[in-house]
Amino acid sequence: MICPYCGHAESGVLESRDAEEGRVIRRRRECEKCKKRFTTYERVGNIDLKVVKKDGRKEDFLREKVERGVRKACWKRPVSEEEIQEVVDEIEMMLLNRKKTEVPSRDVGGLVLTRMKKLDSIAWVRFASVYLDFDDLGDFENYLKEESKNGK
16 A cells, blocks of 8 residues: 555555444554555445446546545645545445436536535635636636525
8 A cells, every 4th residue: 555645655554444334444554664654445346337427428436536536625624534535435325325327427526516515615615616617716706606595
């Protein structure tokens, strides 16, 4: 496992335990180089879920893409790794619990946007500005006005 702090490829497992009602294994690790500790989660990866893009293409759902977007939005914000994982877990479970195996990309983004708003307002603004593809500040102001009208 690559250390998120220094990039070293070797780490030792300090503790392992079940999480999420036995669907995930949580491992506490320590980097062999910098000695910092971090947590990893091991879960089943064979999810048959497709994301339908705006242009109609279909791609496999990749949890890592959702996690990367959330992580970028939360950069330098007071959001813990556990909170990021919780958000991604919730979104993934909501998608997996749907009856259909194909989900529009706008639905995935909408779930992330909704969850980010509860997590951190600055991270929400960051994610919204990319996801909703605002051209300028005026677009964002109009969006915020609509949100306040709708009581969101």
